[in-house]
Amino acid sequence: MADDATRRAFLIGATSLAGGLITVLPVTDARATPETMQAAIKKVIGSAALRKGKVTLHLPPLVENGNSVAMDVAVDSPMTANNHVRAIHVFNEKNPQSNVVSIRLGPPAGQAKIATRVRLADSQRIMAIAEMNDGTFWSDEVDVIVTIAACLEDPV
Amino acid sequence: MARALINVPAKAKKGEIITIKTLISHEMETGYRHDNVGKAIPRNIITQFVCTYNGLEVFRADLFPAIAANPFITFQTVATASGKIEFKWTGDNDFAQTESVNITVE
Numbered sequence: 001m002a003d004d005a006t007r008r009a010f011l012i013g014a015t016s017l018a019g020g021l022i023t024v025l026p027v028t029d030a031r032a033t034p035e036t037m038q039a040a041i042k043k044v045i046g047s048a049a050l051r052k053g054k055v056t057l058h059l060p061p062l063v064e065n066g067n068s069v070a071m072d073v074a075v076d077s078p079m080t081a082n083n084h085v086r087a088i089h090v091f092n093e094k095n096p097q098s099n100v101v102s103i104r105l106g107p108p109a110g111q112a113k114i115a116t117r118v119r120l121a122d123s124q125r126i127m128a129i130a131e132m133n134d135g136t137f138w139s140d141e142v143d144v145i146v147t148i149a150a151c152l153e154d155p156v
Numbered sequence: 157m158a159r160a161l162i163n164v165p166a167k168a169k170k171g172e173i174i175t176i177k178t179l180i181s182h183e184m185e186t187g188y189r190h191d192n193v194g195k196a197i198p199r200n201i202i203t204q205f206v207c208t209y210n211g212l213e214v215f216r217a218d219l220f221p222a223i224a225a226n227p228f229i230t231f232q233t234v235a236t237a238s239g240k241i242e243f244k245w246t247g248d249n250d251f252a253q254t255e256s257v258n259i260t261v262e
Binding site: 096119 | 209216217221229231
């Protein structure tokens, strides 16, 4: 009986070990996920609160070609020495990397308004965050539908 | 030398907010693509763009692979004095380019 018990214990141990090994297998995905976007945002804002407002992020709601998408960000701020935007950060959910662009500016800008062209790998949510000189963070989000993806396709 | 296009008004009134548009020809290879034999194409992007107005930094952008090829950046600045506005792009593989324009402020 004692032998049987050890055999059973051994088998149970072996199966749970195998099960353990299977679950430990790494799940690799080349793409950023909403979680990695949150992590990238955390890196910038730290423990500060993120509030909605002041920022206007504009992207076309439907994009035919993700290789070049016009994007503009404007932040409502007088841009004076006492009240200005210190930085604008843009993040994405599903490109291989969560960061899109990080901009530093100050009172010499006169107006916190920027425009550029971005790549989008998939239909996703884009978020712009503005850092004010008083240490507060404001954000805006836009959902974009992309029909032809960028970044991952191979050259022909 | 990459070709750069810069649009700055030649003349401005003092205190006026001017719009600066810049575009530089660069492939902005993401580093996430593969060639026809499956080999990874190394990343080659512009990582930073800085604009200085008479020596004072007015705008700085850190670029990531999510910026489209031929980076186009538009921003604003207050016309304070006549002088030189300088633009500098730096990136992978020791990419560095500087351009400048003159502005007259009345």
